[in-house]
Amino acid sequence: MEKKKIGVIFGGCSPEHDVSLESSYSVIKNMNKEKYDCILIGITKNGDWFKFDGDIEDIKNNTWEEKGKCTKVVISTNVSDKGLIDLENNTLIKLDAIFPVLHGKNGEDGTVQGLVELSGIPLVGCGVLSSSLCMDKYVSHKLVESYGIKVAKSIVIGNKTEASELSNKLKELTYPVFVKPMRAGSSIGITKIENENNIKMAIEEAFKYDTEIIIEENVEGIEIGCAVLGNDELTVGEVDEIELSSGFFDYTEKYTLKTSKIYVPARISKEISDKAKETAKQIYKILKCKDFARVDLFLTPQGEIYFNEINTIPGFTSHSRYPSMMKEIGISFDQLVDKLISFNI
Ligand SMILES: Nc1ncnc2c1ncn2[C@@H]1O[C@H](COP(=O)(O)OP(=O)(O)O)[C@@H](O)[C@H]1O
Numbered sequence: 001m002e003k004k005k006i007g008v009i010f011g012g013c014s015p016e017h018d019v020s021l022e023s024s025y026s027v028i029k030n031m032n033k034e035k036y037d038c039i040l041i042g043i044t045k046n047g048d049w050f051k052f053d054g055d056i057e058d059i060k061n062n063t064w065e066e067k068g069k070c071t072k073v074v075i076s077t078n079v080s081d082k083g084l085i086d087l088e089n090n091t092l093i094k095l096d097a098i099f100p101v102l103h104g105k106n107g108e109d110g111t112v113q114g115l116v117e118l119s120g121i122p123l124v125g126c127g128v129l130s131s132s133l134c135m136d137k138y139v140s141h142k143l144v145e146s147y148g149i150k151v152a153k154s155i156v157i158g159n160k161t162e163a164s165e166l167s168n169k170l171k172e173l174t175y176p177v178f179v180k181p182m183r184a185g186s187s188i189g190i191t192k193i194e195n196e197n198n199i200k201m202a203i204e205e206a207f208k209y210d211t212e213i214i215i216e217e218n219v220e221g222i223e224i225g226c227a228v229l230g231n232d233e234l235t236v237g238e239v240d241e242i243e244l245s246s247g248f249f250d251y252t253e254k255y256t257l258k259t260s261k262i263y264v265p266a267r268i269s270k271e272i273s274d275k276a277k278e279t280a281k282q283i284y285k286i287l288k289c290k291d292f293a294r295v296d297l298f299l300t301p302q303g304e305i306y307f308n309e310i311n312t313i314p315g316f317t318s319h320s321r322y323p324s325m326m327k328e329i330g331i332s333f334d335q336l337v338d339k340l341i342s343f344n345i
């Protein structure tokens, strides 16, 4: 049987470009090469698209752009093409599916998904609506909350919000609060504020990444996560737990785990774990997810579950949370990649 050609998109015009390189490296490495032919599609930080024919170690090391193995390409939006157009040689490279392994802006937010949907090439992962809904911290909260699931109390401000309106809105909240760009990830641009003294600085920081920001009350308790896989029938991995020694799960902690630790399974009762899994499945369906997503929750000391956020392309390195939660229920990394592709071809 002829091998299926799978386009893996890596990098991206996003503050999370470097994280994507690591996730993509693991996805490519764990793809069954007997079944699939992996076509590597790199997007630079500036947003240029290339087919990359070099060594995948150069993706991991972030040296892929320097090696002269790049050819300018675009995804054809002509449905009869179903492939990439090599702009330098004027050739068409047919694809059987596209797996965007991109995080955050311009990749996890529905933009790339829209392009792939237009092309008629099967897309691995969530589609346009779901990706963009999940990317917006406020819209996703409001939708999930309307189904009776708890979320942190929050306010939203735009970069044109007047100072007086801001100060009125802030009065609705109790400190500590989290100030976040509306659509970002990896904790980029997020600050935890204990009192109003530092609020201005935190707001300025968040506005570096978006034109809208959300300010949320702190939810007391621990952070837990659920890896959800599938479509009509859903599989949920073992629930995990993040143990923080102080502060919050910021960019440094996420990628170094210097002072924090991740437990899989979480140190919670079976009853709570089952409740978290059911809630995660419900949220996955409410937000119309497809193939996979990681649902992040808070568990309060009273045993209440709060929705924090959902990642439609969660971190996918070999030590990332999603694959680790799946491993605990007997699904290895390569099986996971195989399942995600199989849902679509
Ligand atoms: N309302 C909240 N209450 C308590 N901790 C929070 C809250 N919001 C965010 N955090 C902390 O900040 C981290 C990053 O916030 P999150 O909304 O998940 O952003 P990102 O999309 O960048 O991962 C969380 O993992 C958690 O440690």
Ligand SMILES: [Mg+2]
Pocket (backbone or CB within 6 Å): 186, 187, 296, 309
């Ligand atoms: Mg998060």
